[in-house]
Amino acid sequence: xxxxxxxxxxxxxxxxxxxxxxxxxxxxxxxxxxxxxxxxxxxxxxxxxxxxxxxxxxxxxxxxxxxxxxxxxxxxxxxxxxxxxxxxxxxxxxxxxxxxxxxxxxxxxxxxxxxxxxxxxxxxxxxxxxxxxxxxxxxxxxxxxxxxxxxxxxxxxxxxxxxxxxxxxxxxxxxxxxxxxxxxxxxxxxxxxxxxxxxxxxxxxxxxxxxxxxxxxxxxxxxxxxxxxxxxx
Amino acid sequence: xxxxxxxxxxxxxxxxxxxxxxxxxxxxxxxxxxxxxxxxxxxxxxxxxxxxxxxxxxxxxxxxxxxxxxxxxxxxxxxxxxxxxxxxxxxxxxxxxxxxxxxxxxxxxxxxxxxxxxxxxxxxxxxxxxxxxxxxxxxxxxxxxxxxxxxxxxxxxxxxxxxxxxxxxxxxxxxxxxxxxxxxxxxxxxxxxxxxxxxxxxxxxxxxxxxxxxxxxxxxxxxxxxxxxxxxx
DNA sequence: TCTAAGATTTGCGCTGGCGCAAACAAAGGC
DNA sequence: GCCTTTGTTTGCGCCAGCGCAAATCTTAGA
Numbered sequence: 167x168x169x170x171x172x173x174x175x176x177x178x179x180x181x182x183x184x185x186x187x188x189x190x191x192x193x194x195x196x197x198x199x200x201x202x203x204x205x206x207x208x209x210x211x212x213x214x215x216x217x218x219x220x221x222x223x224x225x226x227x228x229x230x231x232x233x234x235x236x237x238x239x240x241x242x243x244x245x246x247x248x249x250x251x252x253x254x255x256x257x258x259x260x261x262x263x264x265x266x267x268x269x270x271x272x273x274x275x276x277x278x279x280x281x282x283x284x285x286x287x288x289x290x291x292x293x294x295x296x297x298x299x300x301x302x303x304x305x306x307x308x309x310x311x312x313x314x315x316x317x318x319x320x321x322x323x324x325x326x327x328x329x330x331x332x333x334x335x336x337x338x339x340x341x342x343x344x345x346x347x348x349x350x351x352x353x354x355x356x357x358x359x360x361x362x363x364x365x366x367x368x369x370x371x372x373x374x375x376x377x378x379x380x381x382x383x384x385x386x387x388x389x390x391x392x393x394x395x396x397x398x399x
Numbered sequence: 400x401x402x403x404x405x406x407x408x409x410x411x412x413x414x415x416x417x418x419x420x421x422x423x424x425x426x427x428x429x430x431x432x433x434x435x436x437x438x439x440x441x442x443x444x445x446x447x448x449x450x451x452x453x454x455x456x457x458x459x460x461x462x463x464x465x466x467x468x469x470x471x472x473x474x475x476x477x478x479x480x481x482x483x484x485x486x487x488x489x490x491x492x493x494x495x496x497x498x499x500x501x502x503x504x505x506x507x508x509x510x511x512x513x514x515x516x517x518x519x520x521x522x523x524x525x526x527x528x529x530x531x532x533x534x535x536x537x538x539x540x541x542x543x544x545x546x547x548x549x550x551x552x553x554x555x556x557x558x559x560x561x562x563x564x565x566x567x568x569x570x571x572x573x574x575x576x577x578x579x580x581x582x583x584x585x586x587x588x589x590x591x592x593x594x595x596x597x598x599x600x601x602x603x604x605x606x607x608x609x610x611x612x613x614x615x616x617x618x619x620x621x622x623x624x625x626x627x628x629x630x631x632x
Numbered sequence: 633t634c635t636a637a638g639a640t641t642t643g644c645g646c647t648g649g650c651g652c653a654a655a656c657a658a659a660g661g662c
Numbered sequence: 663g664c665c666t667t668t669g670t671t672t673g674c675g676c677c678a679g680c681g682c683a684a685a686t687c688t689t690a691g692a
Contacts, residue, residue, distance in 0.1 A: 229538060233629060235546045239538065254531020255524075260538065291488075294527050298487020301534045305462060305472065305493065308541045312588035313468045316649065346669065355545035360649060362671055378658055378669060396466060549679065579639065593679060595641055611639060611688055633692100640687070646680085657670070662663105 170198045170272065174221055178245050180292040188286065195278040201265040207249070210262040214251035216273040220244050223269030224331060224343040228352070229261045238353045240303070241266065241343075243330055246296075252276040253293050266343045311355050319354040320364050321393035324374070328383050337375055337382050344379035368392075403431045403505065407454055411478050413525040421519065428511040434498040440482070443495040447484035449506040453477050456502030457564060457576040461585070462494045471586045473536070474499065474576075476563055479529075485509040486526050499576045544588050552587040553597050554626035557607070561616050570608055570615050577612035601625075 172189045175181050181189060198221065201207050207218065210230055225242035239261050242248045251259050274282075283290030310319060324341075332339040347358040347365070354361070365381075368374045373389050375382035383389055405422045408414050414422060431454065434440050440451065443463055458475035472494050475481045484492050507515070516523030543552060557574075565572040580591040580598070587594070598614075601607045606622050608615035616622055 229542055231542055231546050233546070235542075237542055237545060253527065254534065255528040256531065256535070260535055294486065294530070295488040297527070297530060297534060298489065301487065301530060301537060302489070302493055304534065304537045304541065308537065308544065309462055309464055309468075309470055311541065311545055312470060313464050313466070347671095348669080357650060358670080359651085359672085362669095363649095366671070376670085580641095581639080590680060591640080592642085592681085595639095596679095599641070609640085635692080636690090638687105638689085641685080643683090643685105645682090647677095648680100649676105650678100651676085652674090654673090655671085657668100659666100659668080661666080 170196065174198075175219065175272070178219070179296075180219070180247060180289050181286075182292070183288055184286060192282065192286075192289075193272075196272045196274045198270060198272045201269045201271060203265055203268050205265050207263040207265060207269075207271065208259045210260065211258045213257060214249065214259045214276060216249065216275055217247065217252055217279060218249045218263075218274075219247050219272045221270040221272060223271075224266040225269060225271070226264045226266045226349070227261050228264060236352050237355065238349060240300075241327070241331065247293065250293065250297060252279045253297060266345075316354065316356045316360055317364055318393055318395060320350060320356070320361055321389050323350060323353045324381065324383060325386065325389055325393055327381070328386065332383070335382065338384035339386060340380070340382045345381060346379050350381075403429065407431075408452065408505070411452070412529075413452070413480060413522050414519075415525070416521055417519060425515065425519075425522075426505075429505045429507045431503060431505045434502045434504060436498055436501050438498050440496040440498060440502075440504065441492045443493065444491045446490060447482065447492045447509060449482060449508055450480065450485055450512060451482040451496075451507075452480050452505045454503040454505060456504075457499040458502060458504070459497045459499045459582070460494050461497060469585050470588065471582060473533075474560070474564060480526065483526065483530060485512045486530060499578075549587065549589045549593055550597055551626055551628060553583060553589070553594055554622050556583060556586045557614065557616060558619065558622055558626055560614070561619065565616070568615065571617035572619060573613070573615045578614060579612050583614075 170193055172186060172193065175193070176184075176189055181192060184192065201223070207225065208214070208216075210228075220242050222244050225248060227239040227242060227248060229237050229239050242263075248263060249259060251257070283293070310322060314322070327341050327345070328339045331342040333342045334340075347361045350361045351358045365374055365376055368389070369376050371388070373383070373385045373392070375384050403426055405419060405426065408426070409417075409422055414425060417425065434456070440458065441447070441449075443461075453475050455477055457477075458481060460472040460475060460481065462470050462472050475496075481496060482492060484490070516526070543555060547555070560574050560578070561572045564575040566575045567573075580594045583594045584591045598607055598609055601622070602609050604621070606616070606618045606625070608617050
């Protein structure tokens with residue numbers, strides 16, 4: 167496993183405060199793997215056998231209804247854990263995880279979780295804190311999805327992406343991975359047509375710069391004004 | 400504390416497997432309190448100092464947007480925990496909890512959580528399992544809210560209520576606590592007008608029986624058919 | 633018994649944003 | 663360099679469900 171060494175995970179929240187020997191111990195049960203762009207790391211409802219830590223790349227977590235409609239649950243950034251079914255005592259993964267770009271992720275077998283949590287209490291605590299944060303984020307997003315207008319939702323989603331995965335360029339803040347209008351639609355519960363229309367309008371105003379699978383936010387403040395607009399009445 | 404004795408909590412999932420002495424130990428740090436109908440047990444964004452277990456009654460957990468719009472996050476049933484901010488390492492409560500009827504709830508100071516989790520691993524495990532389930536439920540609800548039509552959402556909400564808090568009566572399954580059309584609207588992200596219209600139509604078909612702050616489901620199967628209807632196209 | 637507050641019902645008009653359709657543009661494979 | 667695939671843009675018509683308004687019903691309190 168040439169990809170895996172201590173330095174890859176040291177300093178990350180789940181492993182904070184662990185010494186070199188501890189880290190080696192943690193990694194003994196792990197294996198790293200590359201995942202090609204657009205490949206699934208795990209499938210929704212598939213038996214959960216591992217939990218993951220993303221080392222490099224970006225992962226899209228998607229939930230699918232029985233009718234086939236998709237909603238993007240979140241994007242995973244490097245250094246974050248995902249696929250934590252075991253920590254929630256779930257036998258299967260509740261969503262599908264797809265590599266948004268070529269990725270490297272560490273995987274531990276579920277059986278390692280209890281041992282790690284027992285041996286390193288800070289690991290368990292950090293994991294549960296993470297899940298707690300997901301719950302909060304999900305509630306917040308749900309509130310937004312059901313109370314805000316489409317324009318505000320899309321603006322918020324772009325700002326959130328810029329914040330989590332933005333990269334400064336001369337033209338503005340660019341989202342650091344390929345993202346389609348369809349993806350943005352699935353994050354905001356709308357259609358790619360509406361997203362396209364909104365972004366075209368913003369492009370005319372100089373707020374964003376579009377491109378195939380590319381978004382650059384030229385005027386974050388302007389976008390924030392749109393995001394914070396209250397529905398009129 | 401006349402309300403508190405061992406039998407109140409024994410057998411509940413968080414305290415499964417604990418002996419009488421353990422239970423007494425658990426209760427030593429707790430206090431029970433009555434909460435009058437419509438009173439707040441805690442407020443959103445207020446510093447979280449306790450976590451709770453509902454012994455009797457029903458509690459409504461509500462999130463409020465900065466604009467003042469409300470969404471009902473869930474109803475708590477007897478035997479369930481709530482206000483678990485401490486387990487998610489949150490300094491404040493993320494929502495408001497309101498007694499839907501006169502309630503009795505046990506409260507522990509947050510400081511007791513770490514000790515209980517350490518001393519009784521099954522308590523910690525059950526708690527985290529609970530939070531994991533909330534996360535799943537929230538995701539599922541979010542998916543439904545954004546993909547299903549209003550009619551399906553309301554039907555699902557009523558079926559869920561019936562399942563969690565239904566009481567058999569000669570006329571059908573009655574929701575066991577007072578619930579207004581406005582409440583149902585806040586669970587399904589619609590307006591009380593639309594809920595009223597839908598329920599009036601269902602009443603004409605003999606599927607539900609309405610009443611002031613009362614819902615009886617006369618024909619659960621008929622309601623399920625409506626809930627499972629696919630949007631046409 | 634009367635009154636006030638709260639809950640529910642119902643009608644009507646309007647509109648945000650979706651569905652449909654079609655054209656266009658950019659990448660990648662060969 | 664050509665063709666196929668995939669993503670994007672844009673126009674048009676429509677309708678589910680909301681906002682507004684007003685009437686009615688229920689319950690609790692004085």
